[in-house]
Amino acid sequence: MTDVGATMLTEEAGDWAGEPVAALREHWGRESVFAFDRIPSTNDLARELAEAGSPSGTIVLCRQQTAGRGRAGRSWASPAGAGVYLSMAFRLREATVPPLVTVVAGVDLARELNRRFPGLASAVKWPNDLMARERKLGGILAETARVDGREAFLVVGVGINVESGRLPDEVDGAVALADCVGPARLVDVADAVVAGLERRLPRAPTSLDAASLDELDRLDWLKNRWVEHRLSDREPAVGLAAGIAPDGALLLRPRGGALRRVVAGSIALGGS
The missing domain is CATH 3.30.930.10 (Bira Bifunctional Protein; Domain 2)
Structure with a gap:
């Protein structure tokens, strides 16, 4: 100690x-x-x-x-x-x-x-x-x-x-x-x-x-809300929060894109 x-x-x-x-x-x-x-x-x-x-x-x-x-x-x-x-x-x-x-x-x-x-x-x-x-x-x-x-x-x-x-x-x-x-x-x-x-x-x-x-x-507060995913210096990704996977990853559905998994970064409401 x-x-x-x-x-x-x-x-x-x-x-x-x-x-x-x-x-x-x-x-x-x-x-x-x-x-x-x-x-x-x-x-x-x-x-x-x-x-x-x-x-x-x-x-x-x-x-x-x-x-x-x-x-x-x-x-x-x-x-x-x-x-x-x-x-x-x-x-x-x-x-x-x-x-x-x-x-x-x-x-x-x-x-x-x-x-x-x-x-x-x-x-x-x-x-x-x-x-x-x-x-x-x-x-x-x-x-x-x-x-x-x-x-x-x-x-x-x-x-x-x-x-x-x-x-x-x-x-x-x-x-x-x-x-x-x-x-x-x-x-x-x-x-x-x-x-x-x-x-x-x-x-x-x-x-x-x-x-x-x-x-x-x-209990999922984000589900079915539009959010921005920020990771380091990259451009924020906008999508609909679609739930949480069995391993704890956030499921994000971008506009017109395939469902993606998010395991790091920050999430804020926005982008609707």
């Missing part, structure tokens, strides 16, 4: 969102729950803990991230008390299949949040966003940790906007859970996140079966 990681562990908090960490450990059935008031990134610390030997299912959460990030290194606003910022590390049994990991996590998180917070109606935006009321509710970041030179752990970080009044003014296009269903306790949202991540990620699938594809189809 780096000196930074070791220093962070000396700053563990005794509670998180008003709940004693000891109670969280008992509720989630593990000792490897680490809570902090303020750290750079829950994913970074979860990865360090995994590389240092922490068990599968280790949880890191905090009230505020100072260097939270999303996909492709984009910054993720994580103001104190405004949301749930939580990462989990799972021991890998076989190689992961990007972007299937974030698609699976997104479906299971949306399913669990919708079950616990009636009226939320969250959905999954390929490849790693959670949407509600046509705006961004949360995001997912999946990374791997290496031990002895091989990928040994999957580290998945989740950020969920909970309290809208605490989100920075510069955060555009976001929505908070409280905007959709009223006040919610951070600890209840965190519990939904843990349950969602633990549904399938401990044995992350490499392909989706018919039942999983049906569930994904119902």
Whole structure:
């Protein structure tokens, strides 16, 4: 473990969102729950803990991230008390299949949040966003940790906007859970996140079966919308989002062209 990681562990908090960490450990059935008031990134610390030997299912959460990030290194606003910022590390049994990991996590998180917070109606935006009321509710970041030179752990970080009044003014296009269903306790949202991540990620699938594809189809926010696919410096490709393949690839139907698979790059609405 780096000196930074070791220093962070000396700053563990005794509670998180008003709940004693000891109670969280008992509720989630593990000792490897680490809570902090303020750290750079829950994913970074979860990865360090995994590389240092922490068990599968280790949880890191905090009230505020100072260097939270999303996909492709984009910054993720994580103001104190405004949301749930939580990462989990799972021991890998076989190689992961990007972007299937974030698609699976997104479906299971949306399913669990919708079950616990009636009226939320969250959905999954390929490849790693959670949407509600046509705006961004949360995001997912999946990374791997290496031990002895091989990928040994999957580290998945989740950020969920909970309290809208605490989100920075510069955060555009976001929505908070409280905007959709009223006040919610951070600890209840965190519990939904843990349950969602633990549904399938401990044995992350490499392909989706018919039942999983049906569930994904119902939660697919992009399906039947015109989108722009951007990849590096290339001209954006415009097409109709036609669903998601069993391996997590986005299916895109360009105007007058054959169906194509998208496994990387960014997707935005537009081009109709």
